[in-house]
Amino acid sequence: MKQMGWGFKNIDVICFTHYHADHISGLPGLLLTIGNSDRREPVVLMGPPGLARVYDGLKTICPELPFDVIIDEIEPWDNMEVGIFNISACRLNHKIPCYGYRIDVKRAGKFNVEKAKALNIPMKLWSILQKQESVEYEGKIYTSDMVLGDERKGLRVSYITDSRPVDGIPNFIQGSDLFICEGMYGEENKLQKAKEYKHMLYSEAGMLASRGNVKEMWLTHFSPSMPFPQEFIGNARKYFRNTHVGTDRKNVTLLFED
């Protein structure tokens, strides 16, 4: 993040999949860096039950932060609204309780100028109603549904690691614009290892992406036994063509359709 120049001040939420060290040991340093960025608003940490206990241990080395930390031990059926983001979790199958995440950015319907004119809605209110807010003006209440068309397709990003394939995943990630999935083992003959350590083969990730009708998949979380993750990408592409290998600082800007 530092190398990308993104800054740390705007981090509102950190979602944890599970509490193995490679997924949470950076937390104290990250929180201190957020503190150094001058943030004073609270930061929410969310993840499977156990988060309070783990955070309690880690905060021995970051006891004094200049903002509040809110610990949210979520259940998969919880629904979290954070600004424009809608966050959902699903239960995965790893050695310890583990969640996958899906982030949806909803998109309001198109503003219908004819409707607004027909209802005599003052033009100065249009921009407010466009933002899906309602407004009272000269004794009348105007709501956005008066002038907005049907909700349009938004954006969906989903993130699945660490896990064996789970039946619910394709439905959970359905239609994602970007699906980030673990690909611990590229080689097909590592199935026994994948089952033992509760990880996936590239081919299994590819099958999930295909059944989930996602647009693009990035593989991540590669075994150190596999120094060139690109080598086996064919094993995923056999099932899902638009597969790419994740690398540090890989990023993409997702845009609404049309």
Added chain:
Amino acid sequence: MKQMGWGFKNIDVICFTHYHADHISGLPGLLLTIGNSDRREPVVLMGPPGLARVYDGLKTICPELPFDVIIDEIEPWDNMEVGIFNISACRLNHKIPCYGYRIDVKRAGKFNVEKAKALNIPMKLWSILQKQESVEYEGKIYTSDMVLGDERKGLRVSYITDSRPVDGIPNFIQGSDLFICEGMYGEENKLQKAKEYKHMLYSEAGMLASRGNVKEMWLTHFSPSMPFPQEFIGNARKYFRNTHVGTDRKNVTLLFED
């Protein structure tokens, strides 16, 4: 360390100066990496009192290591022998209890061939005695002092961070081949800040290096407010000429004299 290709299996001891997050948050990840390197021998963690409590908090995210961790809360007058290394600590002046470290590699005296011949010591024992060991052979005990001259100058590396300058430091680091010292602020006009946060100016580090008669000083632990630490190096060199700015992966091989 990974980029340098040094491996992790041979790490016997980790010395902590103090328990601020930027000096210890990497511990769980490092211990897990050492575990993945196949190490099964114990690893010693040493540092000021409080280490057991801090380790207890951090191990919530690395509860199962394939080796024992030995926690050694040391006092500055303790003397630690670890293989060929002799480790000493000294009390520094920071916001929380903090130690500096000195590592000495002792060097035995030269092997005296004339003496060995005069004492009729069998040649097959020479290499053992040279290693400062004693040996029993055909009913006689031979000790290394029979054949070794006076101890020769060894190697000394010292490491001081985080701290204000402290009177005892020059004596503690005396004659170091390499002295690594914090240089939080390069600018002379940051003295008030340095006093407030209990850090040093480059010039203060330079004075310590000079009074300590060290061979070479590397500055480290630069304030993020100083994007180009090299810019102010003149302020340290005014007091100690052989000053260099530390950078990631900077390293040197120290050799015994002659």
